[in-house]
Amino acid sequence: MGTLESNGHAQGEPAATGRRTLLGAAMLGAGGAVLGLPGVARADAQDAGRNAKHGGGGLKSLPVPTIIGHRGASGYRPEHTFGSYQLALDLGADIVEAGDLVPTRDGHLVCRHEPEIGGTTDVADHPEFASRKTTKVLDGVSVTGWFTEDFTLAELKRLRAVERIPANRPHNTLYNGRWEIPTFEEVLCWQDEQTRKRGKQVWIYPETKHPTYFRALGLGLEERVAKLLKKHGKDKKNSPVILQSFEPTSIQRLNRLVGNPLVVLLSAANTQPWDFVATGDPRTVADLVKPAGLKEIASYAQGIGPTLDLVIPKDSTGALTSPTTLVADAHKAGLILHPYTMRNENPFLPANFRKGTDADAYGDVFGAYRTYFATGIDGVFTDNADTGVLARADFLND
Numbered sequence: 001m002g003t004l005e006s007n008g009h010a011q012g013e014p015a016a017t018g019r020r021t022l023l024g025a026a027m028l029g030a031g032g033a034v035l036g037l038p039g040v041a042r043a044d045a046q047d048a049g050r051n052a053k054h055g056g057g058g059l060k061s062l063p064v065p066t067i068i069g070h071r072g073a074s075g076y077r078p079e080h081t082f083g084s085y086q087l088a089l090d091l092g093a094d095i096v097e098a099g100d101l102v103p104t105r106d107g108h109l110v111c112r113h114e115p116e117i118g119g120t121t122d123v124a125d126h127p128e129f130a131s132r133k134t135t136k137v138l139d140g141v142s143v144t145g146w147f148t149e150d151f152t153l154a155e156l157k158r159l160r161a162v163e164r165i166p167a168n169r170p171h172n173t174l175y176n177g178r179w180e181i182p183t184f185e186e187v188l189c190w191q192d193e194q195t196r197k198r199g200k201q202v203w204i205y206p207e208t209k210h211p212t213y214f215r216a217l218g219l220g221l222e223e224r225v226a227k228l229l230k231k232h233g234k235d236k237k238n239s240p241v242i243l244q245s246f247e248p249t250s251i252q253r254l255n256r257l258v259g260n261p262l263v264v265l266l267s268a269a270n271t272q273p274w275d276f277v278a279t280g281d282p283r284t285v286a287d288l289v290k291p292a293g294l295k296e297i298a299s300y301a302q303g304i305g306p307t308l309d310l311v312i313p314k315d316s317t318g319a320l321t322s323p324t325t326l327v328a329d330a331h332k333a334g335l336i337l338h339p340y341t342m343r344n345e346n347p348f349l350p351a352n353f354r355k356g357t358d359a360d361a362y363g364d365v366f367g368a369y370r371t372y373f374a375t376g377i378d379g380v381f382t383d384n385a386d387t388g389v390l391a392r393a394d395f396l397n398d
Contacts, residue, residue, distance in 0.1 A: 058237070058238040059242075059261060061201065062094050062095070062203065062379075063094055063392070064378055064379065065373055065377060065378060065379045065380060065392055065395070066094045066095060066338065066378060066379030066380075067092065067093050067094050067095075067379065067380070067382060067385055067388040067389050067392060068093065068094065068095045068096075068097055068205055068338060068379055068380065068381045068382065069084075069085070069088030069089070069091070069093030069095065069096040069097060069382070069385045070097050070340065070341050070381040070382055070383050071084060071097055071099065071100070071113065071383070072084025072085040072086075072087065072088045072096055072097070072098065073085075073087035073088040073090075073091055073093070073383070073384070073385055074164075074383045075169065075343060075344060075345075075382075075383035075384040075387075076171075076172065076384070077172060077175055078120070078161040078162055078163045078164070078172060078175055078176065078178075078179065079113060079120065079161075079164060080098070080099045080100060080111040080112055080113060080120070080161070080181075080182070081161045081178075081179035081180075081181075081182065082179055082182055082186075082190060083175060083178060083179045084179075085098045085099075085182075085187070085190065086194075088385045089194060089198070089202065091384075091385040091386035091389070092385055092386060092388075092389035093385035093388075093389075094203065094379075095203040095204065095205050095242070095379075096202070096203070096204050096205065097204070097205045097206070097207070097381065098111060098182075098187045098190075098191075098204045098205070098206060099111025099112070099182065099184070099187060099206055099207075100112060100113050100114070100206070100207050100209050101184055101206050101207060101208055101209055101221060101225065102114070102115045102148045102149070102209050102210070102214070103148065103149055103214055103219040103221065103224065104148055104149065104151055104152055104153045104156060105148075105149055105150060105151055105152050106152045106153055107219065107224065108153040108183055108185075109183060109184035109185070109221070109224050109225065109228070110148060110153070110156060110181050110182065110183050110184070111181065111182045111183070111184065111187060111206075112148060112181060112209075113164065113209075114138075114209065115138070115147045115148045115149060115209065115210065115213075115214075116138070116143050116145040116146065116147055117145065117146050117147070117148060117156075117159070117181075118133075118145035118146050119145070119162075119164050120161060120162060120164050121146075121159040121160065121161055121162060121181065122159055122160050122161075122162055122176070122177060123146045123159050124146075126158070126159065129146065129151075129155070132146050132147075132150050132151070133145060133146055134146075134147070134150070138210060138213060139210060139212075139213060139274040139277075140274070140277065149214070149217060149219060153183065156181050157180055157181065159180065159181060160176070160177040160178065160179065160180060161176075161177075161178075161179050161180070161181065162176040162177065163175070163176060167359055167360070168345050168347060168348075168359050168360050169345075169360065170360060171360075184206065184225070184228055185228055185232075187204060187206075188204075188228060188229075188232045188234065189232075191204055191240070192232075195240075201240050202240065203240040203241070203242070204240065204241055204242075205241075205242045205243075205244060206225070206241065206243060206244070207243075207244045207245060207246075207265070208221040208222060208225065208243070208244075208245040208247070208250045208254070209221075210274070211245060211247050211249075211250040211253075211275070212247060212249075212250075212274055212275045212278050213274070221250070222250060222253040222254050222257060223257065225243065225254065225257075225258075226254070226257035226258050229241060229258055229260065230258070234260075235257075235258040235259055235260060236258075236259045236260070237259040237260070237261070239259070239260055241260050242260065242261045242262070242263060242303075243258070243260050243261070243262050243263070244262070244263040244264070244265050244305055245264070245265060246264075246265040246266075246267060246273055246274070247273050247274060247275040248264050248273055248275065248276075248288075248297070248300075249275040249279075250275070251263070251264050251300060251301050252300050255300045255301070261302050261303065262300070262301040262302055262303070263301060263302065263303040263304060263305050263338060264288075264297050264301050264303075264304050264305070265304070265305040265306075265340075266285050266288060266289065266304055266305065266306040266307065266310060267285055267307055268285060268307060268309065268310075269284065269285050269286040269289070269309075269310060270284060270285070270286065271284060271285050272284050272285070273285070273288075285310070289304075289306070289310060289324075289326055289329070290329075291329050291332070291333065294329055294330055294332075294333040294335060295333050297333070297335065298333045298334050298335050301335070302334075302335065302336065303335050303336040303337065303338060303378075304330055304335050304336075304337055304338075305337075305338045305339065305340055305381070306326060306337060306339050306340075307339065307340060308339045308340065308341070308342075308372060308380075310324065310326055310339070311323060311324065311326055311327060311337070311339050311372065311375055311377060312324070312371065312372065312375065314350055314351070317351050318350060318351035319350055319351045319352040320350045320352060320353075320371060323375045327375050327376045327377060328376070331376070336378040336379070337377045337378050337379075338377070338378060338379045338380065338381065339372070339377055339380055339381070340380070340381035341380075341381045341382065341383065342365065342368065342369060342372070342380050342381065342382040342383070342384070342387075342388060343365075343382070343383045343384065344362045344363070344365045344383070344384045344387055345359065345360055345361065345362060345363070346358065346359065346361050346362070346363045347359055349363040349364070349365060349368055350368060353365065353367050353368040365384075365387055365391070366387070366390070366391050366394060369387075369388065369391030369392075369394075369395065370391065370394065370395055370398075373391070373392070373395040374395075
């Protein structure tokens with residue numbers, strides 16, 4: 001999740017409608033397990049186990065608000081590693097964002113937050129790859145480093161993951177060098193393994209990263225994603241895989257290829273999806289979150305993943321103001337909302353929920369969750385799934 005950081009439709013419409021029905025059911029039916037009631041939780045787990053055995057119960061089987069492990073448990077482990085994904089499940093995440101999908105030179109899909117891997121791997125410590133360091137223009141931004149599309153899968157497997165933001169998460173550096181870069185196919189197999197071991201369906205939420213950029217390189221993402229989903233029997237409307245992208249045309253392409261639930265990610269209101277820039281479409285995110293824009297999105301997707309600032313904007317001091325009408329407008333269009341990203345550390349929280357000034361200190365994140373949940377959002381991406389699960393229980397028990 002995140003942009004380059006900081007960050008004739010008749011054939012597709014029936015599938016979209018079917019997926020929206022499932023998501024609508026999820027919006028209406030939070031199970032008793034989210035209340036933290038042990039007896040109900042056990043019953044819910046048994047039901048989920050039966051769903052897993054019989055091919056999954058669709059999104060209606062998920063609790064609401066849904067807790068989505070952002071890049072796994074990236075508040076505690078280097079992101080997009082099996083260590084991070086595994087911990088997210090252990091901490092109670094309903095879905096794991098596994099992963100952000102980028103291609104290798106030989107066409108494999110791997111899980112990295114960005115194609116540039118200098119900040120998330122130990123590639124700089126490998127002298128044999130020193131000559132691969134280069135500068136490229138990625139979605140209009142000049143980026144210097146090492147890029148997945150310049151490596152074969154075998155070469156990337158020689159690297160190990162490291163913490164991306166050590167200043168905020170110094171404790172995570174303890175795990176630097178422990179895990180390799182996972183492939184999307186490995187994630188699909190891991191999902192099956194974890195579903196069997198845990199007796200309940202494990203969900204994942206992969207994202208196509210920079211699809212316009214990679215299509216221009218002859219490394220189109222959507223067809224590769226669809227091929228793997230079909231190979232593993234996970235390309236249906238009930239499949240426990242939600243697909244997301246910041247580029248609406250990528251979601252439209254996926255809508256023609258697979259039956260999975262689809263979500264359009266939305267960055268700041270004044271920004272443009274890169275596919276819009278590339279094709280000369282003048283619309284911004286501000287246009288997409290208007291009722292007409294949401295109605296259009298609902299013709300090929302079932303949800304949106306807006307930045308939290310589109311749900312509740314901040315003032316000039318960084319404090320929360322009043323909620324927008326986005327939640328109500330999206331629900332009226334038949335869309336669910338999974339905003340991003342809740343993090344425990346002070347710098348990532350609204351100013352009125354910070355405690356002190358330490359970059360790695362936790363603020364009043366429970367207060368922030370309560371405020372966002374009160375808007376009616378259907379779930380949230382979080383780097384700290386355990387905090388999210390507790391915050392949901394508090395909110396539903398109020």
